[in-house]
Amino acid sequence: MIVILGRYFLKFNIMKRLGILFLSLSAAFAQEPAVDFLTGQAARQIIGQPTFTFQGVGQPSPFQLGSLQGLAYANNTLWVVDSNLHGLLVPNNNRVLVFSNISNFIYNPTAEIPQGGRCPVCVGTPSVGQASLVLGQPNFTTTTNPYVTQSGFRNPTYIATDGKILVLADTDNNRVLIWNTLPTVPDQPADIVLGQPNFTSATLGLNASSFRGPQGVWVQGTQLFVADTQNSRVMIWNSIPTSNNQPADVVLGEPNFTTAPPPTTSDLKPTATNLFDPVAVTSDGTHLFVADLGHSRVLIWNSIPTQNGQAADVVVGQPNMTTEGDNNAPGTCVTNGTNSDGTPTYPSGCQTFFCAPIGTDSDNAPILPPRCGYTLSSPRYALSDGQRLFIADSGNDRVLVYNSVPTTNGVKYDRNLGQVDEWSDQVTTSSDTFRPDANILQSAANTIPTPYALAWDGTNLYVADPYDVRVLVFTPGSPNIPITGVTNAASINTYAAGTVSLALTGTTVTAGDTITIDIFSPGVTATTCPSTGLECYTYTVKSTDTLASIAVALTNLINAAPDPNVIASADVVSGSLFVVNLIARVPGFNGNGIGYSAATASASSTGTPTETATAAGSALSGGAAAAELAPGTLVSIFGSNLADTTATATPDANGNYPTTNFNGVQVYFDGIRAPILSVSPTQINTQLPFEVNGANGVSAYVRTVHNDGTITATNNIGVPVISGYGNPGIFAGSGNDPRPVLAYHTSGNAIALVDVDGTVTAGDVATLTIDGNSYNFTVQATDTLQTVRDGLIVLINANPNEKVTATRAGEYARIILTAKVGGPAGNGIPISASVSTNATITISPLDSSATCCANIAGSLVTAENPVVPGEVITIYATGLGPTTLADGLTPASVTGQVYPGPALNVPVTNVDNAQIGGTTANVMFAGLAVGMLPGVYEVQLQVSTSLPTDPVTQLYIAQNVFTSNIVTIPVVAQVGPAASSSARPAEIRHAPDRPRH
Numbered sequence: 001m002i003v004i005l006g007r008y009f010l011k012f013n014i015m016k017r018l019g020i021l022f023l024s025l026s027a028a029f030a031q032e033p034a035v036d037f038l039t040g041q042a043a044r045q046i047i048g049q050p051t052f053t054f055q056g057v058g059q060p061s062p063f064q065l066g067s068l069q070g071l072a073y074a075n076n077t078l079w080v081v082d083s084n085l086h087g088l089l090v091p092n093n094n095r096v097l098v099f100s101n102i103s104n105f106i107y108n109p110t111a112e113i114p115q116g117g118r119c120p121v122c123v124g125t126p127s128v129g130q131a132s133l134v135l136g137q138p139n140f141t142t143t144t145n146p147y148v149t150q151s152g153f154r155n156p157t158y159i160a161t162d163g164k165i166l167v168l169a170d171t172d173n174n175r176v177l178i179w180n181t182l183p184t185v186p187d188q189p190a191d192i193v194l195g196q197p198n199f200t201s202a203t204l205g206l207n208a209s210s211f212r213g214p215q216g217v218w219v220q221g222t223q224l225f226v227a228d229t230q231n232s233r234v235m236i237w238n239s240i241p242t243s244n245n246q247p248a249d250v251v252l253g254e255p256n257f258t259t260a261p262p263p264t265t266s267d268l269k270p271t272a273t274n275l276f277d278p279v280a281v282t283s284d285g286t287h288l289f290v291a292d293l294g295h296s297r298v299l300i301w302n303s304i305p306t307q308n309g310q311a312a313d314v315v316v317g318q319p320n321m322t323t324e325g326d327n328n329a330p331g332t333c334v335t336n337g338t339n340s341d342g343t344p345t346y347p348s349g350c351q352t353f354f355c356a357p358i359g360t361d362s363d364n365a366p367i368l369p370p371r372c373g374y375t376l377s378s379p380r381y382a383l384s385d386g387q388r389l390f391i392a393d394s395g396n397d398r399v400l401v402y403n404s405v406p407t408t409n410g411v412k413y414d415r416n417l418g419q420v421d422e423w424s425d426q427v428t429t430s431s432d433t434f435r436p437d438a439n440i441l442q443s444a445a446n447t448i449p450t451p452y453a454l455a456w457d458g459t460n461l462y463v464a465d466p467y468d469v470r471v472l473v474f475t476p477g478s479p480n481i482p483i484t485g486v487t488n489a490a491s492i493n494t495y496a497a498g499t500v501s502l503a504l505t506g507t508t509v510t511a512g513d514t515i516t517i518d519i520f521s522p523g524v525t526a527t528t529c530p531s532t533g534l535e536c537y538t539y540t541v542k543s544t545d546t547l548a549s550i551a552v553a554l555t556n557l558i559n560a561a562p563d564p565n566v567i568a569s570a571d572v573v574s575g576s577l578f579v580v581n582l583i584a585r586v587p588g589f590n591g592n593g594i595g596y597s598a599a600t601a602s603a604s605s606t607g608t609p610t611e612t613a614t615a616a617g618s619a620l621s622g623g624a625a626a627a628e629l630a631p632g633t634l635v636s637i638f639g640s641n642l643a644d645t646t647a648t649a650t651p652d653a654n655g656n657y658p659t660t661n662f663n664g665v666q667v668y669f670d671g672i673r674a675p676i677l678s679v680s681p682t683q684i685n686t687q688l689p690f691e692v693n694g695a696n697g698v699s700a701y702v703r704t705v706h707n708d709g710t711i712t713a714t715n716n717i718g719v720p721v722i723s724g725y726g727n728p729g730i731f732a733g734s735g736n737d738p739r740p741v742l743a744y745h746t747s748g749n750a751i752a753l754v755d756v757d758g759t760v761t762a763g764d765v766a767t768l769t770i771d772g773n774s775y776n777f778t779v780q781a782t783d784t785l786q787t788v789r790d791g792l793i794v795l796i797n798a799n800p801n802e803k804v805t806a807t808r809a810g811e812y813a814r815i816i817l818t819a820k821v822g823g824p825a826g827n828g829i830p831i832s833a834s835v836s837t838n839a840t841i842t843i844s845p846l847d848s849s850a851t852c853c854a855n856i857a858g859s860l861v862t863a864e865n866p867v868v869p870g871e872v873i874t875i876y877a878t879g880l881g882p883t884t885l886a887d888g889l890t891p892a893s894v895t896g897q898v899y900p901g902p903a904l905n906v907p908v909t910n911v912d913n914a915q916i917g918g919t920t921a922n923v924m925f926a927g928l929a930v931g932m933l934p935g936v937y938e939v940q941l942q943v944s945t946s947l948p949t950d951p952v953t954q955l956y957i958a959q960n961v962f963t964s965n966i967v968t969i970p971v972v973a974q975v976g977p978a979a980s981s982s983a984r985p986a987e988i989r990h991a992p993d994r995p996r997h
Helices: 011-022 547-560 589-593 785-797
Strands: 045-047 071-074 077-082 095-099 133-135 159-161 166-170 175-179 192-194 217-220 223-228 233-237 250-252 278-283 288-292 297-301 314-316 379-384 389-393 398-402 415-417 454-456 461-465 470-474 486-488 497-504 514-520 534-540 566-573 577-584 595-601 611-615 634-638 665-669 676-679 683-687 697-705 711-713 717-720 743-745 751-758 765-770 773-778 804-808 814-819 831-835 841-845 872-878 883-885 905-907 913-916 922-928 937-942 950-959 967-971
Touching: 071 159, 071 454, 071 461, 077 159, 159 217, 166 217, 166 223, 217 278, 223 278, 223 288, 233 278, 278 379, 288 379, 288 389, 297 379, 379 454, 389 454, 497 547, 497 595, 514 547, 514 611, 534 547, 547 566, 547 577, 577 589, 665 676, 665 683, 751 785, 751 831, 751 922, 765 785, 765 841, 773 785, 785 804, 785 814, 814 922, 831 841, 872 950, 905 922, 913 937
Parallel strands: none
Antiparallel strands: 045 470, 071 077, 077 095, 095 133, 159 166, 166 175, 175 192, 217 223, 223 233, 233 250, 278 288, 288 297, 297 314, 379 389, 389 398, 398 415, 454 461, 461 470, 486 634, 497 577, 497 611, 514 534, 514 595, 566 577, 595 611, 634 683, 665 697, 676 683, 697 711, 697 717, 743 872, 751 814, 751 841, 765 773, 765 831, 804 814, 872 937, 883 905, 913 950, 922 937, 950 967
């Protein structure tokens, strides 16, 4: 029988303490805000992929897109151009897919989502929804290209409909096709062609009835609008054409129908009357909107133009009608060079920029952002819903929302979809091969790389995302959850940390000596104080000082400023430890870029200081993204008006927590209803389903049925997912990080841990000696490290007179030796190991050559009952990811279920690093905890025997590069260490993976 150490804990007490920490809910109530878009929100649904992040291109089908561009909506039908400009993206299917009765699978925002399949809100499988009709191809599975016929296309781009007729820009055939009624049969031929005399020619030209690569099309009332892109003009027909090659009535961007910039023109000075490569034209019945791609602007006419070359009234994306350029942050200011820092400079009289400066360089020159809320980069579409204006700001990978149609030049957006703020463009492909999450935002539910087209159905905004081969569906919601409001329930936030250790070279301090700690903002390399981004804190030693008072004085200097980057605390144990802890003010990875250093100087120019100050590294470390969640993680959702009352769920007889509805609340991840553990107006505790494994992100929202019968659905929040790995969070008490860990003394019996490692070679002999009794195992050719371990366990347990029992550890090929007699009497049983000459296998006791450290099993670690170096402790965590049974194949993890066992289960990714006080702790077991809340993992650690006394010893665990929050634990050494002992090193080293049992 397999016994995992400590499984006889009194679970009730542990559950109670976890509950106090995990279910700390507030009963505050907030007034329900109006439904709106939220900057940085995620899409609610998608079309074209089976999950938000899949990016498949597969074989053409009624639900699989190739590379899309244009969108149109009318009569409960969405039209999707499954093709793109010049076929730049593949596969280019040269077809239009028609999704009829789309409300059958694009659900009402407050409706319950029908369950079934991996992603019930992804229209990328037949079970959710699919196109009902295809144009341009004879069927859904055939792609013939290119061809010029009455029913075929060559790289079509944009499409438009008013619910009566259909218009398509067949771009590379230099024509526009019109269906006089909405098509009802596959591959239905068009009725009218514009730009060509017939359906078999594809010539380009420059007159009132010809095009050069037309893209944008729009139907408004009786009028037709076409963006004749490569002729840099927009053409208007005052009545819907009824004959082939019918000439237009009005032209914009040019004074007449026979002038245009030469095709080789690389730049065209902008005016209110000209255009440069316009790609889209739309109208709301009052205004006309043109995406003027080449000038990085959107032009607005306040009424439908009636004259050739009529000037626009308003410009968006530029401060006025005569400026241009992608992300024109300087606006009307023109640079006159660069300074010594390489920063652009401007004439002294130029004080107003289009984008406000984000700082100054060392020469005090303003530093402008790469983009801001006023600028555009290659806008490809502008669309109004009759009140708001939406702009596909493609070069900035975002869609901008203006709450009303702008009436003055150069206004700032109100909301931003695709980015978290006005300055960011976080949709990039990283070349970082070290971090598995380097590209975690690729194809995420809240990112839009190069949006091309937009459509509005009265409730939802459809966005063409060609690079991710999908249509994103964004929906206004109740903005009750901030975009950072979904996080690991244990770690909440993970802050980077660093330490400066103080010591003496002699026996006393020297008055007049100085100790300096420098703190550098991320990216700052300056070495002289004062400098921008560099803060220096110097303390002059007094004759009455001790190392303890110096640590406190330095801490006070840093916090009194206050330092903009870190918070300091003194960690002092009289006679042994004198440390200044530095914790980043900002959570996550950004804290890892904060640099720091320490130095001492003598009071005398020729002397030597008697104090030393040692920084554990050059930068803070350990900051991680608590919002990056592994499948199965316990999740806290923070916000407002999430529920009307506070309530805690209880599992059913099978240990399952409710998913259908609890206290009026439902939580959805990719449309999957998640189990709910507790709710309150400001916090929901739930679990990220294990079923999302394989994705690098999901879309989450909360649906609440309130006591008055109203229903709210929050904006969707993008949640990054760490698939194939874990991203652990350790449960800890309240307060500021690092918080005190929730830890327990594991065993009432003394234990020792033995590691079996190396490689197996037939004939090798591994010997384990326990209190003089030797157990020899001869390796066979078919053996593994695990079978060698198991063989030694059998030999040991076969001796009824042995003082210990042997069991398998839950991590690696390790043996746990547990004294048969309880309490301190089991301490000190000697353990040793050896192997035969030239053996390739190794066997060694870990950290101690004797059994050690019996305590009261299951008792809470406190300052009054601290950890003793060498003992085994149990901590609780979440976010370790999916687990398997001992065979390494059978899944052990079930979403929403109290884990029933077996006790021995292992994460797919080992907890391969545990650090306590800067020393490695041996991981004895990590896996789902029997009888605990869903997603709670038990981790057993053997503490190093070399730890010094420290009431706030820092502790963290890691899986691969993913590090938990840093917590603290009280340690009391049985023998005091040297006074110069240092604290946690800054560099985190991860042990290589070794085979699991």
